[in-house]
Amino acid sequence: MRIAFMGSPDFAVPALRALHAAGHDIRAVYTQPPKPAGRGQQETPCPVHRAALALGLEVRTPARVKRDAQAHADFAALDLDVAVVAAYGLILPPAMLAAPRRGCLNIHASLLPRWRGAAPIHAAILHGDAQSGVTIMRMEEGLDTGPMLLAESVGLTRQSTTAALHDALAAMGARLILRALAESPPETPQPEAGVTYAPKLTKADGLLDWAQPAAALDARVRAMNPWPGAYFPHAGDMLRVLAAEPAEDMGAPGAMPPGTVLPGAGLVIACGEGALRLLRLQRPGRAAMEAEALLRGYPLAPGLILA
Structure with missing residues (x-):
């Protein structure tokens, strides 16, 4: 043909x-x-x-x-x-x-x-x-x-x-x-x-809004992989989130404002509904790494409120 x-x-x-x-x-x-x-x-x-x-x-x-x-x-x-x-x-x-x-x-x-x-x-x-x-x-x-x-x-x-x-x-x-x-x-x-x-995506579609439910943010991380990539700003960096999951074992974050880094194992962020556990991240110009490795040298302490 x-x-x-x-x-x-x-x-x-x-x-x-x-x-x-x-x-x-x-x-x-x-x-x-x-x-x-x-x-x-x-x-x-x-x-x-x-x-x-x-x-x-x-x-x-x-x-x-x-x-x-x-x-x-x-x-x-x-x-x-x-x-x-x-x-x-x-x-x-x-x-x-x-x-x-x-x-x-x-x-x-x-x-x-x-x-x-x-x-x-x-x-x-x-x-x-x-x-x-x-x-x-x-x-x-x-x-x-x-x-x-x-x-x-x-x-x-x-x-x-x-x-x-x-x-x-x-x-x-x-x-x-x-x-x-x-x-x-x-x-x-x-x-x-x-x-x-x-509609056609733009880079802005990858921005994580912590006021959204954890389930919606988990879906956004998976949907924006590999492009445009899910990310959030912190300390002058745009941290890319490569993998995450709803932190269902954490229960409700209570009165914590959305974007609060919660205490406990790993890197868990309070959301508008529930909490999101960030599993794998990447700093600009750096190799991707597991959240535990990132936390050993990067300022994301419990109680910090992300933008």
């Missing part, structure tokens, strides 16, 4: 490799343009770009496609059966959506219509969903509104992290897109009920 693949981050790489291994004729791979990265701010290609080059595929990196008539013509000239899209990062205009004979199929990391938008994996963890999954949908002009071809779910627990769920859904998406192309399943309109949106 003549395919264009459109994706940028690590999530999309397994699908690209699966399509190539299955023998599909990948006419071009579209990715975000290389961006400055690292201390030297060198132009660095995205994960899909690197994977495509390793497979010997043509890579195209238009900075924008919405109103670029030449980009539309170049895309149409590929004479595609289908385009496969996975976290590409650019909005496709009607001219490109209509060009492939079977349309553009999107690998979306949620069980639509829940969590349309840019950060569905984070949102599922953050909001304590019991399950997540992947939906293969045919793209329309609306934001993740198109009809569904296939979907598969995976259960979530109170220990699930965005990092682990990301990898599981990336593998699931690669498997489902091969099925969608081979089986041509019937399309099903998305339900009108249950629509939710997962």
Whole structure:
């Protein structure tokens, strides 16, 4: 099948490799343009770009496609059966959506219509969903509104992290897109009920607000792992929290203000409801360490109230 693949981050790489291994004729791979990265701010290609080059595929990196008539013509000239899209990062205009004979199929990391938008994996963890999954949908002009071809779910627990769920859904998406192309399943309109949106994250989404319940902060730590990372300010540092858990053995913190470092084993912080035990942290420019190791040389004594 003549395919264009459109994706940028690590999530999309397994699908690209699966399509190539299955023998599909990948006419071009579209990715975000290389961006400055690292201390030297060198132009660095995205994960899909690197994977495509390793497979010997043509890579195209238009900075924008919405109103670029030449980009539309170049895309149409590929004479595609289908385009496969996975976290590409650019909005496709009607001219490109209509060009492939079977349309553009999107690998979306949620069980639509829940969590349309840019950060569905984070949102599922953050909001304590019991399950997540992947939906293969045919793209329309609306934001993740198109009809569904296939979907598969995976259960979530109170220990699930965005990092682990990301990898599981990336593998699931690669498997489902091969099925969608081979089986041509019937399309099903998305339900009108249950629509939710997962907006693009910023660094500010990782800030821990101790006035929130401990369960919500635990979910935020797991949802923001690895990016943008959960953190709190102290002594001029931004301490990153890599792992935590509700301190259910501590009981209620009583009259202690939210943000108070509580006495007892480990590093436990009073929250608006309950308390959160911080298990693994990282100071700027330092290696990650267990909370007990951090406490041996860092001022987080019981009774201290964090901002």
